[in-house]
Amino acid sequence: MSLxxxxxxxxxxxxxxxxxxxxxESDGLWEKCPECGQVVYRKDLIxxxxxxxxxxxxxxxxxxxxxxxxxxxxxxxxxxxHLTPVDPLGFKDRRAYADRLRESQASTxxxxxxxxxxxxxxxxxxxxAVMDFRFMGGSMGSVxxxxxxxLIEHSTKEKLPLLIVCASGGARMQEGMxxxxxxxxxxxxxxxxxxxxxxxxxxxxxPTTGGVTASFxxxxxxxxxxxxxxxxxxxxxxxxxxxREKLPDNFQTAEYLQDHGFVDTIxxxxxLKETLTKILRLHKTQEVKSRTNA
Amino acid sequence: xxxRFLLEFEKPLVELENQIDQxxxxxxxxxxxxxxxxxxxxxxxxxxxxxxxxxxxxxxxxQVARHPQRPSTLDYIQMFCDDWVELHxxxxxxxxxxxxxxxxxxxxxxxxxxxxxxxxxxxxxxxxNFGMAKPGGYRKALRLMDHADRFNLPIICFIxxxxxxxxxxxxxxxxxxAIAVNLREMFRLKVPIIATxxxxxxxxxxxxxxxxxxxxxxxxxxxxxxxxxxxxxxxxRDAGKAPEAASALKITGPDLxxxxxxxxxxxxxxxxxxxxxxxxxxxxxxxxxxxxxxxLALSTSELRDNRYSKFRKMGKYLESQSIESEISV
Ligand SMILES: [Zn+2]
Numbered sequence: 001m002s003l004x005x006x007x008x009x010x011x012x013x014x015x016x017x018x019x020x021x022x023x024x025e026s027d028g029l030w031e032k033c034p035e036c037g038q039v040v041y042r043k044d045l046i047x048x049x050x051x052x053x054x055x056x057x058x059x060x061x062x063x064x065x066x067x068x069x070x071x072x073x074x075x076x077x078x079x080x081x082h083l084t085p086v087d088p089l090g091f092k093d094r095r096a097y098a099d100r101l102r103e104s105q106a107s108t109x110x111x112x113x114x115x116x117x118x119x120x121x122x123x124x125x126x127x128x129a130v131m132d133f134r135f136m137g138g139s140m141g142s143v144x145x146x147x148x149x150x151l152i153e154h155s156t157k158e159k160l161p162l163l164i165v166c167a168s169g170g171a172r173m174q175e176g177m178x179x180x181x182x183x184x185x186x187x188x189x190x191x192x193x194x195x196x197x198x199x200x201x202x203x204x205x206x207p208t209t210g211g212v213t214a215s216f217x218x219x220x221x222x223x224x225x226x227x228x229x230x231x232x233x234x235x236x237x238x239x240x241x242x243x244r245e246k247l248p249d250n251f252q253t254a255e256y257l258q259d260h261g262f263v264d265t266i267x268x269x270x271x272l273k274e275t276l277t278k279i280l281r282l283h284k285t286q287e288v289k290s291r292t293n294a
Numbered sequence: 295x296x297x298r299f300l301l302e303f304e305k306p307l308v309e310l311e312n313q314i315d316q317x318x319x320x321x322x323x324x325x326x327x328x329x330x331x332x333x334x335x336x337x338x339x340x341x342x343x344x345x346x347x348x349x350x351x352x353x354x355x356x357q358v359a360r361h362p363q364r365p366s367t368l369d370y371i372q373m374f375c376d377d378w379v380e381l382h383x384x385x386x387x388x389x390x391x392x393x394x395x396x397x398x399x400x401x402x403x404x405x406x407x408x409x410x411x412x413x414x415x416x417x418x419x420x421x422x423n424f425g426m427a428k429p430g431g432y433r434k435a436l437r438l439m440d441h442a443d444r445f446n447l448p449i450i451c452f453i454x455x456x457x458x459x460x461x462x463x464x465x466x467x468x469x470x471x472a473i474a475v476n477l478r479e480m481f482r483l484k485v486p487i488i489a490t491x492x493x494x495x496x497x498x499x500x501x502x503x504x505x506x507x508x509x510x511x512x513x514x515x516x517x518x519x520x521x522x523x524x525x526x527x528x529x530x531r532d533a534g535k536a537p538e539a540a541s542a543l544k545i546t547g548p549d550l551x552x553x554x555x556x557x558x559x560x561x562x563x564x565x566x567x568x569x570x571x572x573x574x575x576x577x578x579x580x581x582x583x584x585x586x587x588x589x590l591a592l593s594t595s596e597l598r599d600n601r602y603s604k605f606r607k608m609g610k611y612l613e614s615q616s617i618e619s620e621i622s623v
Pocket of ligand 1: 034
């Protein structure tokens with residue numbers, strides 16, 4: 001990030017790399033870890049990728065912060081940021097969907113729950129999508145589905161490896177079946193990306209559940225996850241109701257999924273960029289091959 | 295014959311039906327000619343039934359879609375498939391009874407058929423897990439679809455599930471992964487795929503066998519992103535608001551046709567498919583044969599490209615013209 005951007009953010013009253021975890025300390029310079037209670041200097045926390053120095057707890061970060069952590073400075077070029085959500089069903093529960101959208105847009109400064117674009121990771125070009133859990137729980141509606149699909153199509157065309165950072169409660173109910181169909185649409189685009197022998201990696205962050213788990217989160221050539229992230233298809237409460245038995249303590253954590261063979265590797269956030277770089281470099285010969293084949 | 299299972303809104307019909315039964319009984323025991331009276335009452339009952347079923351709310355349609363006597367996958371197979379051979383197992387340790395498959399002939403054509411299967415009663419439902427497949431069910435389905443792809447057999451899917459099974463074992467075995475892989479792989483298949491929502495289509499569990507060239511739906515079938523019960527308890531914080539959620543979610547065939555998701559809505563007999571199963575079977579068979587012959591006329595690449603663009607178009611959003619599209623991080 002340039003110094004200019006940093007000042008621009010300051011003017012907007014937005015602290016750079018703001019930790020979204022709410023706590024009594026969050027107004028000041030100090031942050032209290034929600035996991036171990038340790039009070040740390042906010043700047044130290046941010047310098048440590050918002051990971052607690054004491055217990056390793058990964059605080060939730062927003063999409064822009066995630067992009068800053070992964071990409072080389074000034075290399076992220078967003079695409080399709082002009083897509084905005086509509087209210088196709090005229091949906092209203094206790095509140096109107098249109099109002100919920102406006103509120104999320106105002107509080108996040110985003111149009112919907114995902115940022116997509118191209119970037120460089122230690123000078124290796126890559127396509128990148130980052131879901132933002134702050135926007136209606138990272139739920140997937142038409143815009144999220146369309147932006148991810150376009151990004152996949154773009155990376156297939158440009159022969160780019162692809163990383164999708166997942167953080168989602170699942171399909172966005174307010175757009176009904178259109179949301180469910182985004183799962184199929186994205187999976188179709190991934191089929192073509194795969195057919196072109198290009199590398200796709202989802203990074204599963206806390207939480208990745210429902211329709212996102214049942215589509216692109218589980219379709220990686222390699223599947224990465226953050227420590228202790230909640231990852232699952234069905235909600236824990238639903239399962240407890242059907243089973244009426246106690247579930248294992250680590251149920252639906254990244255570690256549980258790795259134990260059962262559904263996650264390739266768990267990557268602490270502080271090592272994320274380094275690990276990504278290693279994996280991308282190890283696949284580079286493959287990438288060059290598919291480029292020359294085209 | 296077993297007594298018909300009645301839904302709440304069908305109760306006004308019961309009185310009429312009881313009258314008809316009584317008169318029939320009387321006529322059997324005496325010499326009185328009641329045919330005129332019977333005809334009148336039967337016409338009235340038919341008209342009532344028609345009125346009720348033409349005005350069903352989405353919440354009522356869910357009840358019809360879940361009717362225990364609504365024809366199931368195996369019923370349709372029995373009604374119009376020849377040479378049915380059920381094929382078991384995912385070759386990975388399980389044979390899910392909630393999602394079945396096999397080879398059959400429909401008219402002149404050999405097909406591969408898969409579908410969710412609920413039970414008729416509690417005992418059957420326990421064996422069938424109420425039509426909620428585990429990961430092994432989805433993997434069996436994919437194994438069979440791959441077989442169809444190798445031997446150039448069109449694939450017919452019958453969707454009838456409250457959803458994929460939500461349980462410890464399902465998570466352990468990767469329910470999300472199993473469904474996800476089906477979604478991707480169904481785009482790869484080179485043979486025609488027709489899916490029909492014969493009962494209820496519950497979310498990802500339905501979509502897991504639902505990436506098709508044509509999606510058909512019976513008139514009173516429903517297809518939901520989340521069950522209205524779950525939706526109500528999350529968004530309304532009140533499971534009692536399920537009927538409101540059912541309306542808001544747009545889950546009926548006509549609604550989903552408007553949204554560009556469903557290709558054809560199949561008419562049901564008055565009173566629903568459970569009222570006249572054979573008629574429902576005819577309707578479905580005719581529709582499948584029509585769509586099959588259309589799809590079989592396409593080349594492999596046309597078929598796959600069309601399937602891709604069909605789903606590619608799904609979704610509603612605004613594409614604003616403004617240039618403020620750059621985002622700074
Ligand atoms: Zn801590």
